[in-house]
Amino acid sequence: MATALTLSNKQKQHLKSLAHSLKPVVLLGGNGLTEGVMAEIELALEHHELIKIKVPEEEREVREQIYTTIVAHTQAYRVQVVGKILTLYKPSQAKKISLPKA
Numbered sequence: 001m002a003t004a005l006t007l008s009n010k011q012k013q014h015l016k017s018l019a020h021s022l023k024p025v026v027l028l029g030g031n032g033l034t035e036g037v038m039a040e041i042e043l044a045l046e047h048h049e050l051i052k053i054k055v056p057e058e059e060r061e062v063r064e065q066i067y068t069t070i071v072a073h074t075q076a077y078r079v080q081v082v083g084k085i086l087t088l089y090k091p092s093q094a095k096k097i098s099l100p101k102a
Contacts, residue, residue: 007077007089011099015050015079018097019087024054032057033066038073045076045090049097053086 007015025044028037044051053070057063067086071078076090091097 007099012079014100015089015097016087019050019052019079022050022052022087024052024085026051026053028053028055028057028066033069038070041070041074041088045074045088046092049092050079050087050089053088055084055086057084 025048026037026041031037041051041053055063055066057066063084067078067081070076070086071088074088074090076088079087079089081087089097
């Protein structure tokens, strides 16, 4: 597995600004974090590089565990969490998003 991505503050800010207008592409349902949901997240990351995931879980600790599991599984970079929405970034082979120099 690849090591987790590290981004500078400038790069994080750039990703946050890009993510601002995005709608969540993956929504966790009543079944929580299933293999199907993980596959969907992987696909969305490969296709978009920068995605939002809505986790409607009420318990903050449980939500945090879900975020951690997603990040560990996808090896994506956790850009930010706002409310129940997790924003992830993972460069694809196509390199669609160009980050500013660190």
